[in-house]
Amino acid sequence: xxxxxxxxxxxxSKKLSIIPSLICTDLCxxxxxxxxxxxxxxxxxxxxxxxxxFSPSMPIGLETIKQVRKIxxxxxxxxxxxx
Numbered sequence: 674x675x676x677x678x679x680x681x682x683x684x685x686s687k688k689l690s691i692i693p694s695l696i697c698t699d700l701c702x703x704x705x706x707x708x709x710x711x712x713x714x715x716x717x718x719x720x721x722x723x724x725x726x727f728s729p730s731m732p733i734g735l736e737t738i739k740q741v742r743k744i745x746x747x748x749x750x751x752x753x754x755x756x
Contacts, residue, residue, distance in 0.1 A: 692750050694719040695741065696733060703737070707745050717748045724755040 695718055698706035710718065720738055742749075 690717065692717045692719045694721065695738075696721050700733070700737075703741060704744055707741055707747075711745060711747060715747065717750050718745065719750045719752065721752045721754060726756040727754045 693710050693715055695703075695707075698710075707718070718741075720741075721733065722735075722738075723733070738749075
C-alpha cells in the first residue's frame with residue numbers, strides 16, 4: 674500500500690545526497706583520502722573555501738584544491754566562507 678506519506682518519503686530519499694567534506698579528511702594524506710572516498714562510490718566532494726576572516730577555522734588554500742582537482746574527477750560542492 675503506497676500512501677501519500679510513503680510516496681513523499683520515497684521522493685525525498687531519491688533527491689538527497691551525503692557529500693563527504695574535504696576538511697574532515699586527513700589533510701596530511703589528501704591523495705589517499707580522496708581515493709578512499711572515491712572507492713566508496715561517492716560522486717561529489719564538499720570543499721570549504723575559508724578566508725580566515727569569516728571563520729577562524731584552518732583554511733584550505735586554492736593550491737591544495739587545485740592539487741585535489743588533478744587527482745579526482747568527482748564534482749566539487751563548494752562552500753564559500755569569505756568576507
